[in-house]
Amino acid sequence: MAVEIMIDRELCTGCGICIEFCPKDVFERSEDLNRYDNFYPKVARAEECIVCRRCELYCPDFAVSVEEKS
Numbered sequence: 001m002a003v004e005i006m007i008d009r010e011l012c013t014g015c016g017i018c019i020e021f022c023p024k025d026v027f028e029r030s031e032d033l034n035r036y037d038n039f040y041p042k043v044a045r046a047e048e049c050i051v052c053r054r055c056e057l058y059c060p061d062f063a064v065s066v067e068e069k070s
């Protein structure tokens, strides 16, 4: 099963919750700043994702979406 994980970097406030709570360590902090001067996360290991959706549920800014691809 392929998974597409998208981060809307312009919505992201850089809180790091998704990085902290992903059980599979899928995210890493980006070295780039968004327009709010936040280091938004990047998807570093999408192949590890188990589609638990914690990142979607815990992101306070609705900046993460996880989509299963058949």
Ligand code: SF4
Residues within 6 Å of the ligand: 005, 021, 022, 023, 024, 025, 026, 048, 049, 050, 051, 052, 053, 054, 055, 056, 066
């Ligand atoms: S769905 Fe779960 S495993 Fe996949 S990136 Fe989000 S928190 Fe990590």
Ligand code: SF4
Residues within 6 Å of the ligand: 007, 011, 012, 013, 014, 015, 016, 017, 018, 019, 040, 041, 058, 059, 060, 061, 062, 063, 064
């Ligand atoms: S939880 Fe949402 S707002 Fe916080 S760093 Fe992740 S994507 Fe950005």
